[in-house]
Amino acid sequence: MQSPDPVRLLVVDDEPHIADLVATVARYEGWQAVTAGTGQAALSRAAEFGPDIVVLDLMLPDFDGFTVLDRLRAGGNAVPVVFLTAKDATADRIAGLTRGGDDYLVKPFSVEELMARLRAVLRRSAGLAQQPEARGAVLRVGDLTLDEDTREVRRGDVPAELTPTEYELLRYLMRRSPAVLTKAQILDHVWEYDFGGRSNVVELVISHLRRKVDAGGGEPLIHTVRGVGYVVRQAHR
Structure with missing residues (x-):
């Protein structure tokens, strides 16, 4: 081999x-x-x-x-x-x-x-490529789509260019939607190591995702639940 x-x-x-x-x-x-x-x-x-x-x-x-x-x-x-x-x-x-x-x-x-x-x-x-069992799904929340085969992310007809970290964070939030995920859950799943409270990296990457996913003037889909964590979902009507 x-x-x-x-x-x-x-x-x-x-x-x-x-x-x-x-x-x-x-x-x-x-x-x-x-x-x-x-x-x-x-x-x-x-x-x-x-x-x-x-x-x-x-x-x-x-x-x-x-x-x-x-x-x-x-x-x-x-x-x-x-x-x-x-x-x-x-x-x-x-x-x-x-x-x-x-x-x-x-x-x-x-x-x-x-x-x-x-x-x-x-x-x-x-x-x-390291997780073939996860391939094939197209995740959707509102008009936001994430294709796990092509790794393409689109808001309506507009593509969003994400870094690997941004992509994995968004993918995790969309897979668990409408559940609210804590910062600890996100760090454990996306970064796979412990920041020990020394970094606000989750907040930073979330803010970048908002600029790329929610900045087009449509309904915001990435929400902060104060004191709990983050969620991707359509607003309750």
Whole structure:
């Protein structure tokens, strides 16, 4: 039986000891890992190496990590990106996730937690390919549809372009609709690891979903139930 290809990881950080540490741990996991210390080097490495996932610092000597991500996406590269940075402001977290990042970890960090997050993002990116028993359904709530075969999400006739994390969160909410899901349930199902109360990532991703799913002027379908959690459903009449 042929073994699967190793995960290809690109680590972008201008602190060589951090980049080398992450790359070394990844290699112990059996992954292939390369590093870059500038934004331009990151883009070149991404083009040459074809990574399956990227760890990306925000503060780089030439241009910042947001610019690296923007240029990757503008070039049609949808590789999952996990930000690893000392910038812990909520505005930075929102910018990182809104602009197409998949996760955001603040320095100082645990290498074990970073690897757990990378594995979780890779699982979400692989998505339905790893869950063939779940294929075939078209989920519907009002005029919102999610096709589990094609991974297409539409609000009426308008497609919604979601990151793997946004897709998996919306899919979970729609599968459980009209049940209200707590933040703990969402973290356990979508992220598959414990944030320990250190992140408001659920609120951030929900806010991005609202912009993409509910921003067209139709009836809002993503609701916050104060003190409980979140639900996708049509409003009660």
